[in-house]
Amino acid sequence: xxxxxxxxxxxxxxxxxxxFTGELEPVKTTNLEEVIEGARTLKDHVVAVNITDNPTxxxxxxxxxxxxxxxxxxxxxxxxxxxxRDRNRLALISDVLAAGALGIKNILALTGxxxxxxxxxxxxxxxxxxxxxxxxxxxxMVDEGLDLxxxxxxxxxxxxxxxxxxxxxxxxxxxxxxxxxxxxxxADFIQTQCVYSVEQAENFMEAxxxxxxxxxxxxxxxxxxxxxxxxxxxxxxxxxxxxxEIQDVLRKAKKxxxxxxxxxxxxxxxxxxxxxxxxxTKVAGIHTMAIxxxxxxxxxxxxxxxxxxKG
Amino acid sequence: xxxxxxxxxSKILEMTKDFKKLLIVGCDGCASVVQVGGERxxxxxxxxxxxxxxxKGEEPTAIKAISILRQxxxxxxxxxxxxxxEDYDGILCLGCGVGVxxxxxxxxxxxxxxxxxxxxxxxxxxxxxxFYEMCSACGDCLLFETGGICPITRCAKSLLNGPCxxxxxxxxxxxxxxxxxxxxxxxxxxxxxxxxxxxxxFRAPRDYRVSEHPREASIDSDExxxxxx
Ligand code: SF4
Ligand code: SF4
Numbered sequence: 001x002x003x004x005x006x007x008x009x010x011x012x013x014x015x016x017x018x019x020f021t022g023e024l025e026p027v028k029t030t031n032l033e034e035v036i037e038g039a040r041t042l043k044d045h046v047v048a049v050n051i052t053d054n055p056t057x058x059x060x061x062x063x064x065x066x067x068x069x070x071x072x073x074x075x076x077x078x079x080x081x082x083x084x085r086d087r088n089r090l091a092l093i094s095d096v097l098a099a100g101a102l103g104i105k106n107i108l109a110l111t112g113x114x115x116x117x118x119x120x121x122x123x124x125x126x127x128x129x130x131x132x133x134x135x136x137x138x139x140x141m142v143d144e145g146l147d148l149x150x151x152x153x154x155x156x157x158x159x160x161x162x163x164x165x166x167x168x169x170x171x172x173x174x175x176x177x178x179x180x181x182x183x184x185x186x187a188d189f190i191q192t193q194c195v196y197s198v199e200q201a202e203n204f205m206e207a208x209x210x211x212x213x214x215x216x217x218x219x220x221x222x223x224x225x226x227x228x229x230x231x232x233x234x235x236x237x238x239x240x241x242x243x244x245e246i247q248d249v250l251r252k253a254k255k256x257x258x259x260x261x262x263x264x265x266x267x268x269x270x271x272x273x274x275x276x277x278x279x280x281t282k283v284a285g286i287h288t289m290a291i292x293x294x295x296x297x298x299x300x301x302x303x304x305x306x307x308x309x310k311g
Numbered sequence: 312x313x314x315x316x317x318x319x320x321s322k323i324l325e326m327t328k329d330f331k332k333l334l335i336v337g338c339d340g341c342a343s344v345v346q347v348g349g350e351r352x353x354x355x356x357x358x359x360x361x362x363x364x365x366x367k368g369e370e371p372t373a374i375k376a377i378s379i380l381r382q383x384x385x386x387x388x389x390x391x392x393x394x395x396x397e398d399y400d401g402i403l404c405l406g407c408g409v410g411v412x413x414x415x416x417x418x419x420x421x422x423x424x425x426x427x428x429x430x431x432x433x434x435x436x437x438x439x440x441x442f443y444e445m446c447s448a449c450g451d452c453l454l455f456e457t458g459g460i461c462p463i464t465r466c467a468k469s470l471l472n473g474p475c476x477x478x479x480x481x482x483x484x485x486x487x488x489x490x491x492x493x494x495x496x497x498x499x500x501x502x503x504x505x506x507x508x509x510x511x512x513f514r515a516p517r518d519y520r521v522s523e524h525p526r527e528a529s530i531d532s533d534e535x536x537x538x539x540x
Contacts, residue, residue, distance in 0.1 A: 113484065133471065
């Protein structure tokens with residue numbers, strides 16, 4: 001029951017190739033050089049790159065423009081992330097049509113973090129649709145050429161629809177039931193938040209199989225740019241479980257000599273993680289998140305012993 | 312009931328500073344239950360305002376404190392205000408926002424000042440002595456399929472098909488994982504009842520026309536009933 005492929009990401013998944021995706025974050029600037037440079041770095045190693053949409057509710061540049069530009073300037077397919085936090089259904093329709101016009105092939109449908117956790121917490125949150133409602137809307141636009149009110153779209157957009165998942169959700173069952181619902185509504189692929197051990201990936205995939213969900217899953221993996229970032233996440237983000245051994249190895253590396261050893265330890269740890277996940281689960285690929293140090297992604301992939309997804 | 316909180320005293324002083332004769336009007340309805348706007352509170356506030364002025368050496372305001380059975384009833388309020396409204400150049404209302412506007416419609420020529428902030432529709436738990444928001448008057452109640460727990464109000468994102476990725480161990484990302492995630496509460500209750508079918512069901516985007524402002528309803532005619540098929 002594989003989905004029709006509208007872009008390279010879905011095409012490679014359908015061909016049964018193990019795929020990698022990357023992630024880039026346009027920030028509070030009008031300068032997109034870094035994002036395009038990041039896309040160039042990732043280009044030969046991943047099949048597509050997600051462009052985040054005001055992540056953790058920080059007011060950044062609109063994600064559609066960089067999604068378009070990395071395709072045009074760097075030649076990398078984009079996964080345009082869209083949250084329902086900042087747009088009502090009218091604005092969603094507008095942006096989806098615009099994305100279609102600009103040749104975007106993948107949309108990741110998200111609810112989005114709440115406005116109050118971001119850098120503009122006074123904002124009025126929208127949440128006119130939730131992510132399930134958004135998947136429903138997208139599917140209708142793509143397959144039937146209709147909007148939510150059954151108004152006809154002249155030339156309907158063609159995308160593959162992605163959804164996010166929380167592999168470490170506790171309790172896990174409601175999360176799996178939610179994924180199941182969005183799959184039934186028409187999600188083509190799933191990208192997860194990050195895991196830090198093979199076991200976390202295994203547990204999640206086991207639950208997915210129990211519910212007979214066949215939709216391809218890309219497990220999220222996020223190396224640590226710095227020890228500070230790791231410490232912060234361990235301390236302040238409940239639900240993120242970084243095994244103690246990983247924490248220790250990274251701390252030790254930092255003590256031994258600062259940045260370089262930390263990067264090397266990252267490559268080692270996450271390379272092993274990728275290898276382990278591939279070996280012991282049936283995931284379709286890995287979604288890598290290394291914002292601001294994209295150069296480490298090819299190293300990790302290589303360390304895991306993969307030829308790159310385009311290779 | 313409607314949960315109100317008294318505004319800060321300095322704010323009330325600022326808002327009422329130009330009045331020579333001030334009528335404080337409490338409400339014996341919701342506002343008195345939350346111990347903000349009843350007759351007793353109206354009298355206490357009168358003393359506080361008088362004291363403040365005295366301490367600052369300002370010219371005293373002539374203040375009277377009364378209370379109305381239910382400010383949100385236009386006829387009751389009109390009758391109760393009649394003996395007083397001509398004599399005062401300002402009215403400080405301790406009811407909810409509905410009360411303030413009802414009084415303002417009755418006393419067209421006298422400014423009515425809100426002495427409270429109207430917060431939400433809530434339940435009083437006398438044990439913890441707290442008030443909890445329970446309903447946002449969405450106009451299309453779906454409690455029958457969510458185990459009697461309102462996701463529109465108690466889920467920070469008003470999700471129809473939750474929980475979102477922000478929940479951890481049953482707690483919500485909003486407010487720093489202290490409050491219960493409404494969707495985990497719903498999941499647990501429906502599971503307990505063997506009704507996970509209601510959890511997994513897809514709830515399509517809502518029709519927000521039913522809660523378009525301003526709304527009106529009437530007791531006798533069908534207009535008052537929701538017409539959603
Ligand atoms: S579903 Fe609507 S009417 Fe029912 S409790 Fe929630 S907000 Fe109130
Ligand atoms: S954590 Fe739960 S209550 Fe909070 S926004 Fe997400 S679904 Fe709603």
